Amino acid sequence: MTTSVERRRFLKSLAAAGLILPGMSMVNGARAANEKLDLGDPQSFSFDALIARAETMAKSPYEPPVAPDPEIVGKIDYDTHGKLHYKREFSPFADGSGTYPLTFFHLGMYFAKPVHMHLIDGGTSREVVYTPDYFDMPEDSIARKLSENSGFAGFRLHEDVERDDWKTQDWAAFLGASYFRAIGDEGQYGLSARGIAVNTATSLPEEFPDFRAFYIEPAKSTNAPVTVYALLDGPSITGAYRFYLTRGEGVTMDVEKHLFLRKDIERLGIAPLTSMFWYSEQNKSFRFDWRPEVHDSDGLELWTGNGERIWRQLNNPEVIRASAFGDKNPRGFGLMQRDRDVSHYLDGVRYHRRPSLWVEPLGAWEDGSVQLIEIPTDDEIHDNIGAFWVPSAPAKAGNRYQFRYRLYWQAQNPFPMDKLAHVSATRMGRGGEPGTVRPHDLLKFSVEFEGDILGTLAYGEFPEIVVSTSRGEIVRTKIEPIMDTRIWRAAFDLRVEGTDPVDLRMYLKRGDAPLSETWMFQHLPGIRGQQQG
Template sequence: MHMTTSVERRRFLKSIAAAGLILPGMSIYQHALAEVPGLDLGAGQPFDFADLIARAKSMAQAAYEPPVAPNPEIVGRIDYDTHGKLHYKRDHSPFSDGSGTYPVTFFHLGMYFAKPVHMYLLEDGTAREVIYKPDYFDMPADSIARQLPENSGFAGFRLHEELSRDDWKTQDWAAFLGASYFRAIGDEGQYGLSARGIAVNTATSQPEEFPDFRQFFIEPAKNAEDPVTIYALLDGPSITGAYKFLLYRGQGVTMDIEKHLFVRRDIERLGIAPLTSMFWYSEQNKSFRFDWRPEVHDSDGLELWTGSGERIWRQLNNPETIRASAFADHNPRGFGLMQRDRDVKNYLDGVRYHRRPSLWVEPQENWNDGAVQLIEIPTDDEIHDNIAAFWVPNAPAKAGNSYQFKYRLHWQAHNPFPVAELAKATSTRMGRGGEPGTNRPKDEVKFSVEFEGDVLGTLAYGEFPEIVVSTSRGEITRTKIEPIMDTRIWRAAFDLKAAGTDPVDLRMYLKRGDAPLSETWMFQHLPALGNQHQG
């Protein structure tokens, strides 16, 4: 059996010490009698969030030291299949003895999660590291993972349902795994899109960076109404940070996040409260024989609630090249990547896309001037996260800058702040311009947007809303609105004539008199791609 040499071990210890990953006065060789059944815990050390913030600030003033796998040759051989056979034993779960409401289990290192993350249990201001041991995992007798040394670290962790539930051992509701990624289930009980601690240079001229959560400090909830408190230390080539998460398990999951960021070197695009999702196709961009399912996506649109109070719905695209859209704002009230289509018949898939959560960001303080930016990346399969949305402050992110943000994440099926007085856009469809039975113009595209909402039921018999539609280029013709028979849906349609292949930004809403009846529908039409779909 291959063992890590003393030289390799010293190199590993030196690397995490240089990065500030050992608490002051702590030695990872120190062990005390475990107070958690079956766990080997390090010596107790005082912990304070203010100290974690100070440590992140200090790290930003030093050169970046990347995390080092304890034995790269072994970790690199723990492939997808091998990793899938490594299961954390539930009888080693912290807080499963009743000291907390929600037990914790840990993810093993592997080829795709090779960077060690150090886990600490926190209670009454004292932190104790969970020392990795292969014995914590059910693994085949011949698994290469058995050759990793103790204290190799973990890849991440997850929170299980409360102990009072008979199924807590098999059901979890939040997980932190990989770089600064984390996710939670919504009120439909399903995982879907992810959030990140930070986004650095996404879709820019510089290579994108993926800073890592290097340490987690987990403080249990004493009852189901209390939050699980998570502190995290972030480190990357261009930025460091200290985070505090309050995780509430209620109707879906709610997370209060406070983060302190310190820029180590200039960043071209700094994304705050980043959301990451997948959009392959929906009813508006599916090609003939594209795939057998009607729709495949974790999210179908970006929803915005601007500082001025406007509600906007931007249907997502799967473009032919990377697209970045910016929605300038001052003190936004919220934004989110949403899964509006909840009809199982529109997916016909065993992976429950109709139950994937929406994720809404609610700022808890003024964010001043900036923009919600939407990044859309081409994909030809559902296995790739190709959508990102985040807040970008107006001022450049220069080395030496520091930031503090507070916001709340709502993981649930729908927007937590609905407006009954406004109808919502629920479907976007495209087709040939012109009218049935006529000689259809080949250079025009028809857009049909379906609106639903109780407010539309207040229209008098024979009363029709007014369409207000505009385009960044080209000509709008044949606007029309009509109720769809035997439904509570109104269809707003128009034709667009726009030469060339440059993108066209469309905007539309319904109104009655001077008052809006609907949110603002926005769409970026990609003529070249649209022609392929129509062909």
Template sequence: MVTRRDLLTFTSFSMALAALGFTPAVFAARRLKLAAQVPFTFEGLIQQARESARHPYVAPEQVPDSAVANINYDVYSKVMYKPEYALFNEGVSRFPVTFFSVSSLHKLPLKMSVVENKSAREIIQNADYFTFPDNYQNALSAVKGNVFSGFRVLEHQQSFESHGVKDWVSFLGASYFRAVGEQGQFGLSARGIAINTVFGDTKEEFPDFTHFWFETPEKGSDHLVVYALLDGPSVCGAYRFDMQRTKGVVMDVECSLFLRRDVGRLGIAPQTSMFWFSELAKGSASDWRPEVHDSDGLALWTGGDEHIWRPLNNPLQIRLSAFSDNNPRGFGLRQKQRDFASYLGSAGYERRPDLWVEPKGDWGKGAVQLVEIPTDDEIFDNIAAMWVPEKEAKAGSEYQFSYRLHWLADEPFPSKLARCGITRMGRGGNPGAYKDPDARKFMVEFQGDVLEHLPADTHLDAVVTASRGTLKDIRVEKSPGGKGHWRTFFDLHAEGKEPVELRLYLKSGDKTLSETWMYQYLPFTSSPKPMQGV
């Protein structure tokens, strides 16, 4: 156990080293065991990935099940990285880096290196870098070689004084990573790549980040640059992450991808989230809480300058929606409901971050694809969103993508038009006249400066379309709630069980007043079957 006295001694030691002129990398070497220097540049890493993709994939060796069988979820949550071995602990960066150990949940050991002056030194890993709970002091004794399975970036040097969650970025498992938003809460995850997500009978592939390089930051910098090598049966890639702690987190991502074999669905800048239910469509026996989700909708800003809001579903069967575009301006899964009263639980769903992808450069033609998978529990991620290029992904193809990830509480570039608010659905018709069992009434709310001060008797038009069925009783009114919101009502009659694609926006004369609301209505009555998500 590390005491406050140990921390004070460690701080004094680092100050003494600085006074003697030792560089941050030398300081790290004094605490962590580092291998000899080798040349390193991002261009060199890209070439390494390109060369690797020309050869058959060799799966990295995982630690044997028997070696980590005792490190289950409960034990793993109590394994602590020793602060004296943190990377960039003192005097260099605001943000120390610590590491996760391998476990029964994460059995792939990863390589980690420190970069300075175009040279890299690999960290020689050791189980002694960790403390373990009582009765598990030798939990990693059977593991030979590397023992790191991921890393996290801490908020500040004082994070070591508490075992509470103080990190703002975490990379752990396959190519998954996540960051906190403006309210300091983790939620949905991003991935380096998505390969064949729900693509016919083809099994989804989960490539791994196998080696990370941490660039020694300049003194006082609020950025941390990390490089990564991605490897999998179908792809090899090189990544550069420039991560900045702002009011949320901003990441500039550059990646070069090289395909070993054909890929049916190549997902760029993918993100993964959870949607169980909301007040829009909730089974009466689902749960006592009003809503349970990490994200409640997909937001799009198209290359044609249209802003779209698409609420999420928990369907009875896997659903794939594609939003074709050319050079999209942005997309992301959002958590619009920010009131505690919408959730009432202790999981902090009202604080979960949005994740917005801002493409850079020419992304060309393709589609933002949304995957919705059935679930009956909040423990599964069942939602995925990604950009899929139009051109087929063939073996030997090379791709370069650049984009910025915004982990915030709202879109970084919101529409100046009225924006979609809550959506509600119920049986169609009016009180005393519910005669059509196939009819559903929708209420969609809009809000924004363009509507806020309009008199209640202003005539607005709702432009509503449906892929099938009949629309009736379309009307627009100013909400009586006194917040300047407006809402649209309409009834949809659609026989059968096939989905209905709905589209709605407000206008006054020839002037568009709102962003576009889109929804996939699923006229099913039974509860979804559980299925593990993506």
């Protein structure tokens, strides 16, 4: 599931610059507005036909995409690629035939597989034929040696053409395998989504199926979606996708996917999310970096089919860890960036403004589990966190699936917990009480809760802590309001032996009614920083 160091560094540098790279009109309009834009012959197009094509492909052996001129593409490294800028005069829909202009990414060392780009006008599509003339590039760039129609690496959508800054501001991008991402309501890129996850953290090598072709239909107004169709192909799976991308305060994407399996898949991840978590306040002590926290997301949030709200704090383990949260017809899940305090990051890349990403299932998803994958990392350039839905039934060759869901790229959960307090921080330290000899076999967990419902407690009334552990012993619990804040701190001491993981669970209640979401945490006694100091 992890991406290469180079890919992560490349994407982060583009995002930090406010671009995901510096980067055509309805099909007929493109000719009039961009006389030099080379379009292929018209072809009939429909989503049903794309689905049928994916199903047919699944019945044949996989044929990997061939990178054009591999000796040339292999020399388009990070620095060379950064000098290849799509010319805005060739941007589809910039003539007003659509609301959001489109630009393309060039092929390069880290994005070597060509993706065919098509523009849709009604039931007709035409492919955009690659030429180096579309790009500003240095005279001595090796990219000039690429063959005609070598293809593109991906695309991005820019802001409303009526905006003066549309040429430098984009809001969604599809680049690399089946990865895509969007900005949130604070105008910043962060974590990514993927079309599919195949055999992530299993006994088999992970596969990264590719979007092989895109078919793009423009929005006609700021209230209308951009429609993107995509064809997916990989060694074990094919698929046809339809995305409705809507630009609002953040970005919302409605996704419909039809999947066809060539081979058995050990772990089939639906609606996969990919993020980075290096460290936060609970494990900073053993991370050698000057910043207080470094992460794109700090927790997995779940809204189960039976209505329970759960917060699972993320970890950076020393070995790959997979956690499963069994459910039926989940109401939603997401990798969230709750901590929005800039002083907690002190970093120019704006971690405090990174979007959260929430998945809302549309239709019945039946039995399965939300699975969380946590992979060790020693730097922020690695995507080391994955979360996705895995159906309970085995994923066998010949199976077909249809899923619909909505993705919300925004700062906060689109379905707030109005009647429950939420977790705002998880902290760890030595067990025992101040002014006493601290036992060496006790570890203290301190969890902070915030929410309007806590303000309904009468003076002198304290919530009850309900806490459990998968092993070891809870020695004492304590809850108190933090003076001059609206925060309540719930703390407990844990005594545990050995290095096996410990699954902890806690929530607050008043009488028989819960006052908070459920806090979950996987304590890893073998890791420095998750031990008593």
